[in-house]
Amino acid sequence: MSNPPSPLPEDENPHVASWALPVAKLKTEDVPRGAVNLNVDGRRLAGPLKGFGQLWQKTYSVSLSGVKLTPADIVNAWKKNFGSFWPKYNRFYGSIIGIAPGEVALLNLAGPGGMLGPGGAPLVSTGVLVIYADDVSFSFMTPEGHMFAGMITFSAHADEADPVAQIQVLIRANDPIYELGCRLGVVHKTEDAHWHATLSNLAAHFGAPNAAVKQKNALVDPRMQWSEARNIWHNAALRTALYMPVTLVKKVFGR
């Protein structure tokens, strides 16, 4: 077996551009109509080390049987149509640039079972930062206040005859309230339903409407990080609920 080659100088390394630059606090440039920028601007990234609850790694995958596309073709289409694969009750507001390193997206999320607030208002408004993107994968990291502190990686690879699309999350509940929701099964169930629906929609887009989504869970760290309990201050669900009257007024007056 030969040794790997020596590292390239950074100005010659094509992978450098795949990563976002560090950010002290998130900043959105434009807020699309309908999005709520309540829990993103000014928030720090959380990441899987900064949350409160148990650390889970969950892998959702779907084999795209009969689809004759390369992993790069699949990821390219996934990036371009990312929000359209989500279930209708959750909304993804990406930047004009799309899925690219350093871009911030706003999210309007429903509750369990697709439940929305009065007038269709989201129950949680939050966001993500695209931290990494290459030809066959891209990753998000969540900010303070999001249900989960963690990373989400979307990828495609070739597995024997068929390509496979995969979502892998490495996440902790961000604060004690979300962790209680996880322990009661509500938050994880909602998360699982979201990504199952996303992969089913993706498979249908590529002509494999009956493809079954598989899921594997691994409990990486069963402990809670009590030093992070104060994350509750940024809880996006609570803040969205408090802001809901303003959301409704804006909706009524079309602003």
Place this chain on the structure above:
Amino acid sequence: MTPAKATLTVRSINNYASVVDIRGDITAAAESALSDAYTQATSAGARIIILNFSGLEYMNSSGIGLLVTLLVRANRQKQRLLACGLSDHYQQIFELTRLNEAISIYNSEAEALAAAG
């Protein structure tokens, strides 16, 4: 599964510290190699593991995920992970992902060993 393009070599420095020399790519394909290297590094009782990234060619977000899970494993066993030899680019990625708040970064192996005391 894509074959691993990483070579990990473990060196025992003394009774309490080992160095893992990383060459090549840290991606999802390196999971078992990284886990095996960590097991080898700690099997002789080392409490301090220095990850030497001076031969790192490429690391993607799945590689960062592997480091997070390795860090959790080390913390549970009351071991310390240190890093050295990271290029400016990968130091920025540690900062972006806040790994630098949990894994101390040093310019060289000697500095890491000195800090480990």
